[in-house]
Structures are given as C-alpha cells and as structure tokens.
Amino acid sequence: MSVRQGLLTLLEQQPMYGYQLRMEFESRTGSTWPLNIGQVYTTLARLDRDGMVEGAGSDEEGHVMYRITDAGRAEVAAWFTTPVQRTQPPRDELAIKLALAVTMPDIDVAAVIQGQRRATMTALQDYTRLKRTAEDSTAAGGQVDPAGLGWGLVLDSLVFAAEAEIRWLDHCEARVRRAARERRPSVESAPAPQDTKADA
Incomplete structure (x- = not known):
C-alpha cells in the first residue's frame, strides 16, 4: 500500500x-x-x-x-x-509460519493449517457479509457512489485473497500429508517380526 x-x-x-x-x-x-x-x-x-x-x-x-x-x-x-511490480513480494506471515512449522519436529502442522483455515473462513464470511451490505445500500439509493464502488473493489480483493488462501491451505495440507507418507517406511519394506519362541 x-x-x-x-x-x-x-x-x-x-x-x-x-x-x-x-x-x-x-x-x-x-x-x-x-x-x-x-x-x-x-x-x-x-x-x-x-x-x-x-x-x-x-x-x-x-x-x-x-x-x-x-x-x-x-x-x-x-x-x-505503471503496473504494481511483484518482483519483491511482501512478507507473508502465514507462509513464513508454515515454512518454519514443517521444519520443527514438535509442531503439529496439520493443526496450524486447520486453525488458519477456520480463521480465514470466518474472515471470508465477514467480507462476504460486508459486500452484501454495501451492494444493498448502493441498490437502495439507485446511484453508484464512487466511494462505495471503491470500497466494493477493496472488498472484492479481500474476498478473492481469502478464497485463494483457503485453496493454498488445502494444497499445503495435501503436500504435508504426502511428505509424511513418503517419510514413513512402508509395511511391505519393514522386516518381518522374528519368532523368539522355541519350537515345541
């Protein structure tokens, strides 16, 4: 900004x-x-x-x-x-948090993702409610207020960003699960347990 x-x-x-x-x-x-x-x-x-x-x-x-x-x-x-340049992306606290979480042995990454997904869904619902209210007030007046249109565009941006974040969190969850499966040795490759009892 x-x-x-x-x-x-x-x-x-x-x-x-x-x-x-x-x-x-x-x-x-x-x-x-x-x-x-x-x-x-x-x-x-x-x-x-x-x-x-x-x-x-x-x-x-x-x-x-x-x-x-x-x-x-x-x-x-x-x-x-002049288009807004994306060569130097702003720091994204959530991306940093997840990048660090997957490197920490005692962090439940799935819980971090689920908690964030709930918070983002709540924000998305709030933005959608605000958008409906803004659209209703514009429709009631019959004329488009430039400030109201600007606020509507900001709300659209927030809605799209929240939807994208939810999709990204779903993607992160799938990647974390896949990585966990790949790290876990498969049952087939594990050595069969040895019978230590003597034959009768």
Whole structure:
C-alpha cells in the first residue's frame, strides 16, 4: 500500500489538511488499512520536502492546508499508469509460519493449517457479509457512489485473497500429508517380526 501516492491522489481533488486526508483515505478504502495520523503528517512533510505538495495557508480553524504541485500530479499520473511490480513480494506471515512449522519436529502442522483455515473462513464470511451490505445500500439509493464502488473493489480483493488462501491451505495440507507418507517406511519394506519362541 502506498500512502504517499494515496495522499497525492486525494490532494489532486482539492487542498486538505492532515486529518481530512486521513478520513478521506479511510472512507474510500472502507477503513481496511487505517492510517495513523502521525504517518499522514510524516508523509506530508516528506512530500513537501520532495516538492510534491506545498503549503496552502490555513483554514478558518487554523489547520495547515496542503495542495499538490505539478510534480505531485506527474507522480500520481505515473503511479496510475505503471503496473504494481511483484518482483519483491511482501512478507507473508502465514507462509513464513508454515515454512518454519514443517521444519520443527514438535509442531503439529496439520493443526496450524486447520486453525488458519477456520480463521480465514470466518474472515471470508465477514467480507462476504460486508459486500452484501454495501451492494444493498448502493441498490437502495439507485446511484453508484464512487466511494462505495471503491470500497466494493477493496472488498472484492479481500474476498478473492481469502478464497485463494483457503485453496493454498488445502494444497499445503495435501503436500504435508504426502511428505509424511513418503517419510514413513512402508509395511511391505519393514522386516518381518522374528519368532523368539522355541519350537515345541
């Protein structure tokens, strides 16, 4: 997630102060990625330093306003026309957890997978419920609200990611089981037990 480009995109519409930017960002993304107000002001300071935004005075309540510069507009345009690169995937805590779990002798990997699957299924149900609510409110009003559409796209992304994670967990479970079977010596190859009793 790029807070920098997100704030610049919002400032393209009109000058705003930090708290307004935070509220607009969270409104348009359904508060999926809440922003810390300190992060907003730190980002604004960097954007100002880099010539992407500039001070636009204060409003009647004394809030310091920021507006986008031509350089900032160029950065927003470049961001929207440049595909998101996947060459450096973000750290995935679940993938790291399972990669380490399979190397630890005392960890019940199947239990880890099952616990995560239950949690992901719960999240998927929550996202689906939110999506239905969002679609119902849009249908009731009769008009498509751009912020509502944006929130719907975020929800779609979360639903698809949860579904993909469940499929991946099923795949992991199958691989772990197969690996366990391959490590276990087969009954056929095991030596027959020796009869230690003397013949009568």
